[in-house]
Amino acid sequence: MSDIYIVGIHMIDFGRYPNRTPGQLGAQAALEALDEADIGIKDVQAVFSGSNYTTMIGQKVLQQIGQTGVQIINLVNACSTGASAVRMAYTAIKAGEFDTVLCVGVEQMTGLGMLGGAVPGAIPTEGILGSATMPAVFGESGIEYAARTGATQADFAQVAVKNHYNATMNPKAFLRKETPLDMVLEAETIAWPLTKLMCSVNVDGAAAAVVMSEEQVKRRGLMDRAIRIRGSAMASAPWQERDPIMHDVNGPTRLAAQKAYAMAGVDPKDIDLVELHDCFASVELQHYENLSLCGEGEGVKLIRDGSTELTGSIPVNASGGLLSKGHPIAATGIANMYEIALHLRGQAGERQIKGAKIGMTHVVGLGTSAAVHILEKA
Amino acid sequence: MSVVTQAPKPAFPFIILDAGGQPSLIAQKCTACGATYADSERVACGRCGGRADVLESFVPATEGTLHSAVIVRRGFPGVDVPFISAVVDLDGGPTIKGTLRNTAGFDPEHAAPGQRVRVRFDDALGRKDKAGGGYIAHYFEPIPA
Numbered sequence: 001m002s003d004i005y006i007v008g009i010h011m012i013d014f015g016r017y018p019n020r021t022p023g024q025l026g027a028q029a030a031l032e033a034l035d036e037a038d039i040g041i042k043d044v045q046a047v048f049s050g051s052n053y054t055t056m057i058g059q060k061v062l063q064q065i066g067q068t069g070v071q072i073i074n075l076v077n078a079c080s081t082g083a084s085a086v087r088m089a090y091t092a093i094k095a096g097e098f099d100t101v102l103c104v105g106v107e108q109m110t111g112l113g114m115l116g117g118a119v120p121g122a123i124p125t126e127g128i129l130g131s132a133t134m135p136a137v138f139g140e141s142g143i144e145y146a147a148r149t150g151a152t153q154a155d156f157a158q159v160a161v162k163n164h165y166n167a168t169m170n171p172k173a174f175l176r177k178e179t180p181l182d183m184v185l186e187a188e189t190i191a192w193p194l195t196k197l198m199c200s201v202n203v204d205g206a207a208a209a210v211v212m213s214e215e216q217v218k219r220r221g222l223m224d225r226a227i228r229i230r231g232s233a234m235a236s237a238p239w240q241e242r243d244p245i246m247h248d249v250n251g252p253t254r255l256a257a258q259k260a261y262a263m264a265g266v267d268p269k270d271i272d273l274v275e276l277h278d279c280f281a282s283v284e285l286q287h288y289e290n291l292s293l294c295g296e297g298e299g300v301k302l303i304r305d306g307s308t309e310l311t312g313s314i315p316v317n318a319s320g321g322l323l324s325k326g327h328p329i330a331a332t333g334i335a336n337m338y339e340i341a342l343h344l345r346g347q348a349g350e351r352q353i354k355g356a357k358i359g360m361t362h363v364v365g366l367g368t369s370a371a372v373h374i375l376e377k378a
Numbered sequence: 379m380s381v382v383t384q385a386p387k388p389a390f391p392f393i394i395l396d397a398g399g400q401p402s403l404i405a406q407k408c409t410a411c412g413a414t415y416a417d418s419e420r421v422a423c424g425r426c427g428g429r430a431d432v433l434e435s436f437v438p439a440t441e442g443t444l445h446s447a448v449i450v451r452r453g454f455p456g457v458d459v460p461f462i463s464a465v466v467d468l469d470g471g472p473t474i475k476g477t478l479r480n481t482a483g484f485d486p487e488h489a490a491p492g493q494r495v496r497v498r499f500d501d502a503l504g505r506k507d508k509a510g511g512g513y514i515a516h517y518f519e520p521i522p523a
């Protein structure tokens with residue numbers, strides 16, 4: 001059976017780029033990924049690209065780095081957009097039509113303000129139909145989890161403490177400051193139980209990956225840097241009595257994770273590190289369980305006993321997570337893979353998880369779409 | 379010169395007004411699988427795929443249990459805070475979202491899951507559409523234990 005590999009991957013430093021266009025941000029990430037793969041844009045046979053706030057982003061990137069006339073498919077799949085691009089590259093190569101594909105995720109978000117908001121209608125519904133802001137929506141999901149498991153606001157806050165600490169070792173993260181528990185809890189409340197330091201930040205960002213067939217990787221002699229995609233799976237929200245009145249981020253994540261484990265032929269205990277979708281601190285605990293990193297109701301234990309810290313048995317969000325890197329929606333999925341690739345190659349510097357062989361990435365976008373990838377050093 | 383006063387309209391598809399302008403909730407239930415929806419015009423059942431002919435309208439209970447809630451302290455510009463955003467399982471279904479009001483305060487205990495609430499109808503915070511028409515919305519209020 002022939003495998004499929006990531007041979008070049010890059011994320012730009014996430015932050016504020018008011019004087020750059022989305023096309024330029026994507027181009028910067030794409031060129032770095034191409035350079036790492038030791039190929040040029042003329043070697044790319046197809047592009048899968050995504051952005052939630054910029055249309056035709058793939059074309060805008062190629063207008064910067066080379067209009068070769070190849071097929072471009074642009075994706076809008078909420079927070080799972082970047083991972084969806086890689087998933088599509090995987091299936092397109094698997095189908096045998098291409099052997100070298102470029103994936104790009106870009107988002108320019110400076111000035112967008114708090115995301116969410118009700119569907120446009122005759123009158124504004126915020127404050128009448130509860131709140132549709134993302135902190136409220138994820139806060140409600142977190143409170144549901146807390147009611148089931150006994151998790152406290154301090155448990156949620158501890159996720160922010162952990163991830164912000166990790167980010168002090170990640171020069172690409174937007175927020176690189178330690179935030180002790182008191183600081184997290186005393187920060188401005190956005191939607192209780194979530195304070196400002198328990199919410200990911202809107203930033204500008206881009207990430208790109210070059211995905212290749214095994215035959216092409218071998219022909220080009222790129223196995224030294226290749227990351228094998230052992231599992232690639234996506235899922236939407238299965239019917240659940242409250243969805244979509246209350247968006248279900250758990251069900252789709254569980255489905256995607258189960259499919260990815262089965263495809264990869266590995267168990268949760270085989271995973272050395274995880275980059276998961278901590279758009280808000282509370283949901284990280286939910287995803288410990290959704291990704292089977294622990295048993296039902298044991299997510300709280302994992303954060304309390306330090307298991308998911310850098311030195312723990314299953315480090316989660318060594319990069320600092322979305323809480324620290326910032327969350328440029330469509331770039332996040334590939335950025336999570338970039339972090340795993342660094343660790344698998346032993347290039348993660350101070351935050352390196354020693355001996356990491358298999359890593360997992362996860363994103364979930366409201367609406368809902370979840371993507372899970374299991375990656376391994378070739 | 380006469381002033382034409384428009385009757386308020388329902389703010390959401392799960393609220394209907396009778397001929398006298400009295401509001402009530404309206405929902406749909408799948409007679410094939412039992413799923414309930416806070417909607418009045420579904421195309422089919424999202425659970426079992428049954429077509430519109432298996433969906434029937436019903437008037438849901440106006441009491442229910444708070445499933446989850448958050449205390450919103452930073453909102454969009456122009457929206458008064460704090461308020462409590464709540465997800466409520468109406469007795470017998472469906473689940474609806476709304477604002478929990480008339481609580482004793484805005485502390486976590488006032489937004490605690492499991493508490494019993496009732497639905498009240500009221501003006502939609504004075505908000506009007508472009509034609510100047512008002513709207514009737516639903517609010518949750520605690521049922522004293």
